[in-house]
Amino acid sequence: xxxxxxxxxxxxxxxxxxxxxxxxxxxxxxxxxxxxxxxxxxxxxxxxxxxxxxxxxxxxxxxxxxxxxxxxxxxxxxxxxxxxxxxxxxxxxxxxxxxxxxxxxxxxxxxxxxxxxxxxxxxxxxxxxxxxxxxxxxxxxxxxxxxxxxxxxxxxxxxxxxxxxxxxxxxxxxxxxxxxxxxxxxxxxxxxxxxxxxxxxxxxxxxxxxxxxxxxxxxxxxxxxxxxxxxxxxxxxxxxxxxxxxxxx
Amino acid sequence: xxxxxxxxxxxxxxxxxxxxxxxxxxxxxxxxxxxxxxxxxxxxxxxxxxxxxxxxxxxxxxxxxxxxxxxx
Numbered sequence: 529x530x531x532x533x534x535x536x537x538x539x540x541x542x543x544x545x546x547x548x549x550x551x552x553x554x555x556x557x558x559x560x561x562x563x564x565x566x567x568x569x570x571x572x573x574x575x576x577x578x579x580x581x582x583x584x585x586x587x588x589x590x591x592x593x594x595x596x597x598x599x600x601x602x603x604x605x606x607x608x609x610x611x612x613x614x615x616x617x618x619x620x621x622x623x624x625x626x627x628x629x630x631x632x633x634x635x636x637x638x639x640x641x642x643x644x645x646x647x648x649x650x651x652x653x654x655x656x657x658x659x660x661x662x663x664x665x666x667x668x669x670x671x672x673x674x675x676x677x678x679x680x681x682x683x684x685x686x687x688x689x690x691x692x693x694x695x696x697x698x699x700x701x702x703x704x705x706x707x708x709x710x711x712x713x714x715x716x717x718x719x720x721x722x723x724x725x726x727x728x729x730x731x732x733x734x735x736x737x738x739x740x741x742x743x744x745x746x747x748x749x750x751x752x753x754x755x756x757x758x759x760x761x762x763x764x765x766x767x768x769x770x771x772x773x774x775x776x777x
Numbered sequence: 778x779x780x781x782x783x784x785x786x787x788x789x790x791x792x793x794x795x796x797x798x799x800x801x802x803x804x805x806x807x808x809x810x811x812x813x814x815x816x817x818x819x820x821x822x823x824x825x826x827x828x829x830x831x832x833x834x835x836x837x838x839x840x841x842x843x844x845x846x847x848x849x
Contacts, residue, residue: 772818772819775811775816775817775818775819776817776818776819776820776821777804777808777809777811777812777817777819777820777821777824
């Protein structure tokens with residue numbers, strides 16, 4: 529039963545790992561073609577039953593204060609706050625044209641993160657290069673982790689759970705998770721100072737949109753990598769116990 | 778290692794092969810070979826018991842401590 533689970537898991541990891549590797553290759557090829565001016569983003573290519581969809585986006589954050597009181601008569605007028613109200617019950621308004629934040633919870637300000645989808649004109653662009661590099665690194669790391677997981681589970685299915693090879697594979701997964709988390713922000717950091725684009729916004733009453741850096745290190749992912757390395761130590765101990773057991777007559 | 782396994786001596790004295798002993802005690806030839814060649818890290822008491830029963834010997838006849846200075 530356990531071996532069947534290991535075998536099924538190993539096949540799933542292999543299929544997903546190969547798909548991630550193919551996606552990485554597609555991203556790199558599409559990126560190279562876009563950066564040399566042969567294609568433009570968003571890319572939508574259909575090859576028989578297969579289709580390739582790739583796009584470039586820029587992470588942004590949106591911020592605006594929420595109005596505490598506003599009138600529907602002024603809805604045509606610009607406002608420096610967002611006319612978003614919360615009322616208790618199913619009623620949309622408090623009854624009159626003037627809305628006041630009267631619920632037991634009141635919205636103060638809006639902070640939302642997302643991405644602006646970009647259309648490119650083709651040719652070299654530092655932003656496109658950074659985006660493609662980041663995406664390719666992510667997919668390559670995911671693919672490598674899944675392929676290592678495939679080998680680990682396949683060996684476990686064959687009864688070779690605790691071995692020096694398994695220790696190396698678990699350690700590899702741990703280091704890949706950590707390095708993937710470090711390398712991606714380094715690439716982002718390298719281009720974030722001057723990516724060559726300014727983003728002025730004008731008009732009155734729009735939420736404030738700003739470019740979001742991706743230079744931060746994800747602490748959760750780092751901790752996960754550390755935990756996997758700890759798990760590798762447990763595997764090392766298990767491998768030592770297993771070696772001893774094999775030489776016990 | 779100062780612990781020496783004298784299984785081969787006991788087998789020669791009784792003109793018994795490792796395969797024969799393996800069949801009698803129910804331990805694989807591979808495992809008995811590990812024991813005979815001194816590669817084993819540990820010996821179960823049940824293994825010692827069955828070997829001693831079949832060879833009609835004492836554990837001390839199979840396992841011997843030889844000080845490293847003596848061994849040299």
